[in-house]
Amino acid sequence: MITRILRYAILLAVLAGLAGGGLLLLGRSDGRTPPKAGHAEEEGHGGGDKVEIGAAKLAATGIEIADAAPGVLRDSLLLNGIIQPNQETLVQITPRFPGVVRDIRKRIGDTVSKGDLLATVESNQSLTTYELKAPINGTIIDRQASLGEYASEQKAAFIVADLSTVWVDFSVYRRDFSRVKVGDTVIVDPEDGGSPIETKIAYVSPIGTSDTQSALARAIVPNKDIRLRPGLFVTGRLLLSAKPVDVAVKASALQTLENRTVVFVRNGEVFEAREVEIGDRDAEQVEVLFGLMPGERYAAKNSFVIKAEIAKGAASHEH
Structure with a gap:
């Protein structure tokens, strides 16, 4: 009887020593203290590189959802112009x-x-x-x-x-003279929340302006619903080249997480950080070489909000 009690006491001591030396691991495999019983994770926080964001919070934070899809990357030149009557x-x-x-x-x-x-x-x-x-x-x-x-x-x-068409007179600086030609496509943004208007350069002046040291390039722009009002300034993006790509996302979708370039992919109400390999880019889009398939939904705008939520979730697990 005494021998049995002595053996049991020795076994308890050995187990206690192993636990004290950190060799007995219970719960999480990442070494973090597991959540206490009865305390569920807070709403909005997930584990690892995931986070749950409901529809209400999605709308409140202005996170924009888009589909990964084939796209066209464009080398372009930004021009400033003024709208004139035709x-x-x-x-x-x-x-x-x-x-x-x-x-x-x-x-x-x-x-x-x-x-x-x-x-x-x-x-x-x-x-x-x-x-x-x-x-x-x-x-x-x-x-x-x-x-x-x-x-x-x-x-x-x-x-x-007749304002159904207007002139947009762009200023072209001397370093860009050779890049702007009649027939080039230019995208005019009325900045009224609607879609940009695609048109062509119709005239490039052979004479420069002394006070601005620039030359004029003119586009004749369709003006349905009088979206372009004479007298206002406007910007145009002159398209110089175009490269089709299999998968493209908005540049604002990219974030860095633990030294990885990620896109936050949505599945239901859960966003997961997906590591991606990127290729070429233009001012608005980025080519995705690996990590994302066409049709997958991702956070295209205000994706930094999701990054912050994941950081908050990680911080809460450490305490």
Whole structure:
């Protein structure tokens, strides 16, 4: 009986020594202290390189989800420009005879059709009235005639412009003269939340401007719904070359996690850090050579929020 008790005591001592020396591992294989019983992981935090983010939090943080897909990487040149009325579809309406304006029918900003009455003028010579009519469909962008005022044939009373197309005049600096040619594709962004507008360079000036040391390159741009308003500045991206790739993601999707380049792939409400090998890139997209398949959904915008959530989850496990 004494011998049995002695053996049991020795066994307990040996087990206690092993546990104290760190050789007895219980719970997590990564050496971290396992969660205490009865304490589940907080909502929004996952283990390892994963994190759960529900729909409400997804919307609140502005995380944008996109599909990995084939894409086209473009070498491009960013140009600054100003929107102008298309001078080929702009008409100045000038009185035929000097006289007094007796009636005004249209104001600046009004849309007119060809033949619409704009004003009537009483001729100083005959004392009879004649009509000023719109010669084209368009928008009145200027009016220099007022009721009761003298109207001269030397000054336009109205200017009507067809704004269904506009000119965008870009400034090209001398270092880029050789890169910009008539027929090149340029992407114009109206910066109104809608899709960019693709068009062509229609004219490159052979003459430079002394004060800016630049030359003009002009694009004739379709202006459906009057998205481009004359007088405003705009940017255009001139496309110089294009390379198709099998899988591309937005550049804003890439993050660095433990010295790895990762994309956060979504599966249900769980985002997982997926290590990727990247290839070429342009200003907006990056080629993915390995690690991501077409059709997989990923965090394309505000992906740094997911990185922060994973970091918070890792920190909470260490305490």
